[in-house]
Amino acid sequence: MQPASAWAYLLPWDFYPTVLLFCAGLALIYIRGWRRCRETGQPAGYAALVGFLTGLGLVYLVMHTYVDYLAQHMFWIHRLQHLVLHHLGPFLMLLADPWKALRAGLPVRARDLLLPWLARNRPLRLLYRLLQYPLVAPRLFVGLIYFWLLPEVHFGAMLSATRYQLMNWSMLLDGLLFWWLIFDSRPASAVGRLGYGGRIVIVSLVVPPQILIGAHMALATESLYSVYNVCGRAWPISPLTDQQIGGLVTWIPSSMMSVIAMLILLRRWMHERESPALPRGTVA
Template identity: 45%
Template sequence: MNLLYWLDPWEFSPTVVIALLVPAILFVRGAHKAKVSILRRISFWFGLVALYVALHTRLDYFFEHEFFMHRAQHLVLHHLGPFFIALSYPGAALRAGIPFSWRQHFVRPALETPVVRKLLDVVMHPVVAVTLFVGLIYFWLMSPIHFVAMLDWRLYRVMNWSMVIDGLLFWWLVLDPRPAPPARLSPGKRVLVVIAAIPPQIILGAFIFFTPHELYPIYSICGRAFTWLSPMRDQQIGGLLLWIPGSMMSVIGALVALRHWMRLSARGRLRSERRAKAKQGLAQPTSAPASSHR
């Protein structure tokens, strides 16, 4: 079996193809206009390919038949893929990739509607952002809900896409390199937001790892992909994936946000520093011109 065999989708989904192809085309069109660096391009394509692999390859069979593989899938969908896409700061390139007339007549009016603006204000609020980021992990790992989601293909796809969308919103908010405004949060709040998401992930991962009984029997009922792996060992590995790599991604995000904070501070682009400079400029007395005597 070659690489093309594994890239072939387990279940073809036109939604996945369209959802990933559109930003890919826009990025290709706009990357040159927006002068995107090589490292940012690599970051964007790595994140987008990671999402494709986790959503639309033969690995999906293993994601549906082993708990630890399912956790690896969500680690990519919720953390790794969105993280690298947000790290590439693709906003300018994606906007440049949209034809100007479309931006003027469709995109800008849609984004400026009260409903969209209010919705973004809500989901981008720091408390809501952390609650959604952590809450979705807890929600989909509740045993009764997880049982149904792994049986119903429609709910299974809703689960996966909710992780992708929430991951993109969260990391876009946290990894924004700009000062506030135009960024929604100040650099200090971005660091606090991502740090706040770490303890709940550690707690849930540790709970799954140390629970002495099987929490997710759906995998034993439907048949496991790896028959040599016991249900409890599978569950423990899944808990570790949430506990350690998931938390480490948040630590890395906090370090990136901290780096942006220090860079903006060094350049004097923080709001508090701009205000201090403005007050200092107003406080300096103006020297009156000396009068001339004949």
């Protein structure tokens, strides 16, 4: 089951209006806001632009092209897809500190309606606070990885189109929340901002469980996920090889993301201590 032409590899395997709307909408709003920020002399660098759009582009690539088909029929590509949805994509998007640009890019009417509504909406704010609570966020982050990898749950997610979508969206949204907490760029005085020490603890806490489950899959001597045998793999490969590569993808790059995040946080921490009088910018 291969596309007829090279271009067709970039076409959606399954067309999801939500994915198109989410990615195209965010990209348009961000680019608009980024240009507006530059026009008005606010800080908006090319690094942030490239970082945000690369992260968003990667998310689109794994959710809405031929990669989506491969991820449904090859375990290790599914793991790669989740690495992008849960780690790499949101990591790059939030590292770019996109809030100011996103705010500036919203059409005025939408901004005047949306932002006050968000500020007033207590249940939503409570939910956000709960999910970003330092004792909850790392558990949710690791818990979701473990949950979708429970063999029975994984089987259902790979067979049911609805559950498959639910799985991918839950990974993406949790990834965005988690890296938002980690790369929060509000000044130290901002209410509810977690200190750098706490954030470093959180990014390091999520490493051992990911190593554990990655190693469990990479070193297993029997196939744990039968759904790929049942439905057929994208190309001939032994089930154990597929699983071993998938385990390594879960084990190594995801742990490295935490290490990189720690280095970035340490650098920001030192920078903040050296120049406490210069806030890094505020988010309303």
